[in-house]
Amino acid sequence: MKMQKYHIDQNRRKFLKGFSFALGATAFGMPLLSLASDQAGITRNKSKRYDSTSSGVKKLGVALVGLGRYSTNQLAPALQETEKCYLSGIVTGTPSKAGLWQKKYGISEKNMYNYQTMDQIRDNPDIDIIYIVLPNGMHAEYTIKAAETGKHVICEKPMATSVKDCQQMIDACNRNHVKLSIGYRLHFEPHHQRVMELGQQELYGPVKKIEAADSFVFQRDPSSWRLDKELAGGGPLMDLGIYCVQGAIYTLGQEPIAVTANFDEVTRPDYFDEVEQSIKWQMEFPDGAVADCSSSYNDSASRLYGKAERGWWELQPSFGYGGIRGRTSDGPMNLPNVNQQARQMDAFATCILEDKQSRVPGEMGLRDVRILMAIYEAARTGNKVKIG
Numbered sequence: 001m002k003m004q005k006y007h008i009d010q011n012r013r014k015f016l017k018g019f020s021f022a023l024g025a026t027a028f029g030m031p032l033l034s035l036a037s038d039q040a041g042i043t044r045n046k047s048k049r050y051d052s053t054s055s056g057v058k059k060l061g062v063a064l065v066g067l068g069r070y071s072t073n074q075l076a077p078a079l080q081e082t083e084k085c086y087l088s089g090i091v092t093g094t095p096s097k098a099g100l101w102q103k104k105y106g107i108s109e110k111n112m113y114n115y116q117t118m119d120q121i122r123d124n125p126d127i128d129i130i131y132i133v134l135p136n137g138m139h140a141e142y143t144i145k146a147a148e149t150g151k152h153v154i155c156e157k158p159m160a161t162s163v164k165d166c167q168q169m170i171d172a173c174n175r176n177h178v179k180l181s182i183g184y185r186l187h188f189e190p191h192h193q194r195v196m197e198l199g200q201q202e203l204y205g206p207v208k209k210i211e212a213a214d215s216f217v218f219q220r221d222p223s224s225w226r227l228d229k230e231l232a233g234g235g236p237l238m239d240l241g242i243y244c245v246q247g248a249i250y251t252l253g254q255e256p257i258a259v260t261a262n263f264d265e266v267t268r269p270d271y272f273d274e275v276e277q278s279i280k281w282q283m284e285f286p287d288g289a290v291a292d293c294s295s296s297y298n299d300s301a302s303r304l305y306g307k308a309e310r311g312w313w314e315l316q317p318s319f320g321y322g323g324i325r326g327r328t329s330d331g332p333m334n335l336p337n338v339n340q341q342a343r344q345m346d347a348f349a350t351c352i353l354e355d356k357q358s359r360v361p362g363e364m365g366l367r368d369v370r371i372l373m374a375i376y377e378a379a380r381t382g383n384k385v386k387i388g
């Protein structure tokens, strides 16, 4: 069954790669521009177009690329709650979805694209932001394609399946003078923002220890792209463990300097013959803090814990779309659960309107992919891998 789907994916990928090859020839040859200076200059040029929106008159149009689970169940509903942007277009390879979405969300015929026609978005004033919600292995190709239309881009996590791809995505956005943001929704979530304050402002003294786990039992179709090395880039580490890496970094406000890791035993080889089933890793930070992390497709966990000199905090569940609960050594956090995706997309729209850099830019996505690759190397070799 897996082979059969893989075959279909391969054909689809070949077709998709065919038309991006020509794109790559022009997209990859330019030097990296300084993000700060470049984006400031560029969006100043573009800002004329948004003058009226800064007074709240016009909302920015978002086109979702890839109408899978996340687009369907989270992003499209969130775009009904956003204040500064709205769902204006779609890009899909599945004609039946196009019809359903058009009906459900009243999307205009001229704002509907497939992967072959997506480059025509450059001529569509209804679309300001292109949001890439495709399998991980397709992020680079389609982010670059989106940047080439001159529209701002959000790319889902993990940013890509290699550091090189991440850099090419950043280069393409810089060269086309568009902003790039990663779908890191938890930066806009109150419990996680509280953890950032507690850790980074050392409200309980310096942080000594972090524990993070994000896992679920994979029971979906074994032909899923998430089990395909080329399309997913890896297993639960790429999909879920990235939240543990993120959580540790924003607890501390520091980046890890070294990692050790090991893969756990594969107990379901019918599913996990290309990507890992489970992985554990440890990250060391410059000030001596250590983060113990794990991620699995054969377990249930959602926890971010920090221990500082004079107290501790814990989010559990921590990484989902809602239902996050937090407590500290002084008691419950009593913070609201919010629509994370709506906040995330509104924050990016605000960046565009006010010509500011995203709080979760492409550089952050690249940083995290570099760390994920170091974790894989540590698990493969059994060695401690230094980062940076």
Ligand code: NDP
Residues within 6 Å of the ligand: 009, 012, 013, 065, 066, 067, 068, 069, 070, 071, 091, 092, 093, 094, 097, 133, 134, 135, 136, 156, 157, 158, 183, 184, 185, 225, 239
């Ligand atoms: P799905 O498998 O549900 O959807 C992916 C969609 O991509 C498909 O429905 C299809 O849309 C399109 N697609 C195009 N080519 C292929 C291909 N070769 N194989 C499979 N799908 C293809 O995935 P998700 O929506 O769960 O995940 C998409 C991305 O979003 C991933 O990068 C994932 O990591 C990220 N994500 C982020 C989350 C977050 O919390 N930030 C949560 C969940 C996912 P169509 O039919 O329209 O062409």
